[in-house]
Amino acid sequence: MKTxxxxxTLLTMDADFxxxxxxxxxxxxxxxxxxxxxxTAVDKVIDGKGGILIPGMVxxxxxxxxxPFRGLGDDCPDxxxxxxxxxESAAMTEKLVYLSSQYAAAEMMLGGVTQVFDMxxxxxxxxxxMVKMNMRGTLAETILDFAHCNSDKPYGGLEYSxxxxxxxxxxxxxxxxxxxxxxxxxxxxxxxxxxxxxxEKHDVLISTHVSEMDYEMDYFRKxxxxxPVEFLDSIGLLTDRLLAVxxxxxxxxxxxxxxxxxVRVAHCVGSNTKAGKGVMPLREMLAQDVTVSLGxxxxxxxNTIDLITQLGMVTRAHKTANHDRGAFTAREILxxxxxxxxxxxxxxxITGSIEVxxxxxxxxxxxxxxxxxxxxxxxSAIVYSANPSNVDSVWINGVQTVKNKKLxxxxxxxxxxxxxKEMITFRKLAAEQTDKIL
Numbered sequence: 001m002k003t004x005x006x007x008x009t010l011l012t013m014d015a016d017f018x019x020x021x022x023x024x025x026x027x028x029x030x031x032x033x034x035x036x037x038x039x040t041a042v043d044k045v046i047d048g049k050g051g052i053l054i055p056g057m058v059x060x061x062x063x064x065x066x067x068p069f070r071g072l073g074d075d076c077p078d079x080x081x082x083x084x085x086x087x088e089s090a091a092m093t094e095k096l097v098y099l100s101s102q103y104a105a106a107e108m109m110l111g112g113v114t115q116v117f118d119m120x121x122x123x124x125x126x127x128x129x130m131v132k133m134n135m136r137g138t139l140a141e142t143i144l145d146f147a148h149c150n151s152d153k154p155y156g157g158l159e160y161s162x163x164x165x166x167x168x169x170x171x172x173x174x175x176x177x178x179x180x181x182x183x184x185x186x187x188x189x190x191x192x193x194x195x196x197x198x199x200e201k202h203d204v205l206i207s208t209h210v211s212e213m214d215y216e217m218d219y220f221r222k223x224x225x226x227x228p229v230e231f232l233d234s235i236g237l238l239t240d241r242l243l244a245v246x247x248x249x250x251x252x253x254x255x256x257x258x259x260x261x262x263v264r265v266a267h268c269v270g271s272n273t274k275a276g277k278g279v280m281p282l283r284e285m286l287a288q289d290v291t292v293s294l295g296x297x298x299x300x301x302x303n304t305i306d307l308i309t310q311l312g313m314v315t316r317a318h319k320t321a322n323h324d325r326g327a328f329t330a331r332e333i334l335x336x337x338x339x340x341x342x343x344x345x346x347x348x349x350i351t352g353s354i355e356v357x358x359x360x361x362x363x364x365x366x367x368x369x370x371x372x373x374x375x376x377x378x379x380s381a382i383v384y385s386a387n388p389s390n391v392d393s394v395w396i397n398g399v400q401t402v403k404n405k406k407l408x409x410x411x412x413x414x415x416x417x418x419x420x421k422e423m424i425t426f427r428k429l430a431a432e433q434t435d436k437i438l
Contacts, residue, residue, distance in 0.1 A: 001043045002028045008048030009378045013055050013338045013353040017331060025053060027360035030398035035356060048364055051392060052378045055353050056114025056361035057307040058341025061245045061266040061295025064104035065097035065120040068426050069300035083433060084300060091429040092149040097122040099419040101129035104305060106412050109135060111306025111388035112363040114396045117345060119180040119207060121150040123164055127175050134399050134409050138345050140180035140207055143195055145187055155191050165202045174397060183209035184228040185216040189235050196237050205241050205346065212246035212277065229254035238263055243344055245295065248278045255281065259288040264344040269313045271297035279321045293344035294337045306388045307337045315383060330379035359397055366392040
């Protein structure tokens with residue numbers, strides 16, 4: 001079916017950053033066929049009512065299964081090892097991950113995210129949830145050096161990943177499998193190399209947390225006289241298939257290595273600053289033309305998993321860190337969330353910008369709400385004024401998943417109620433775990 005969305009401020013996010021006032025976009029099925037063409041006959045016309053139409057935003061780092069953890073131990077020091085890992089092992093199940101992933105997909109779509117990189121457990125269940133919700137995802141099983149909810153032995157995620165990637169590669173246009181050793185300090189050099197071999201075998205991305213923790217930096221400095229980035233380079237993991245996450249403590253040499261090797265970066269400013277870990281050297285990375293994108297982390301780490309919330313955080317954190325109000329323009333920041341994310345996931349040939357031939361992953365942001373008036377610059381309105389509630393409509397692969405601020409592909413209340421019921425045991429164990437750390 002041919003559909004035209006018209007009467008919008010169109011931010012294409014293409015190479016020339018073309019903007020069209022009172023613009024329009026036409027798509028046929030899942031593919032964009034025309035821009036600013038009001039003459040071609042279509043089956044359906046949608047009035048954008050003066051809103052802003054942008055490409056779907058791309059969240060390049062999330063743990064969708066962690067919605068049940070939202071609000072738990074938020075102010076607990078060393079929360080990962082003292083709270084999260086133990087509770088995951090005790091309470092997380094495949095069904096809980098499936099329902100949580102549905103809920104996470106709903107939350108992201110309602111906030112204008114159309115594509116996500118997920119790193120968690122039971123990724124086969126995550127893939128099924130994504131297909132049901134009609135959301136685009138790059139999905140990767142977490143690999144750890146200890147047994148956990150989805151593995152009765154250390155590094156069980158390696159075997160699972162090999163199976164999962166083979167099952168889902170080219171199986172569904174919305175799903176792209178990948179592999180995800182958890183971090184430089186939670187995987188041995190051998191495990192990291194085995195993960196890289198699986199990634200090369202299947203020609204998929206590999207993603208890991210890098211240079212995130214103070215103790216991680218101290219360990220590699222003491223044991224190898226290297227940074228974690230330099231260590232990854234020494235064992236052959238620093239390649240153009242690596243999506244490095246966080247990268248808070250990267251050095252000038254690390255950034256140069258990222259540029260030389262073609263490494264992509266997922267910047268998670270919300271979770272980084274909430275945990276007091278520091279601010280990634282974004283200006284230096286962009287100056288070196290490193291591909292940088294935005295991630296939310298999980299609902300446990302960043303609490304919200306929409307990218308509109310992250311946009312304002314990025315600008316404020318980095319303008320402050322650089323003591324420079326003009327350090328980053330709103331257009332540059334929105335680019336990180338759209339075309340930057342698509343480049344990071346290797347899908348920029350089909351997503352990330354509004355261009356003829358690309359997939360119809362589109363987000364309409366309304367400008368009627370009180371916080372959106374007046375609007376002098378559409379980029380600034382999105383980055384500095386908008387919030388997720390301003391997302392009016394979303395299309396993913398040509399399918400409208402959000403209409404008039406409501407989910408169309410599923411009943412949000414039903415998803416929430418089912419997740420709520422499944423969390424009964426989780427809540428009991430979470431309370432016990434909370435008592436232990438207080």
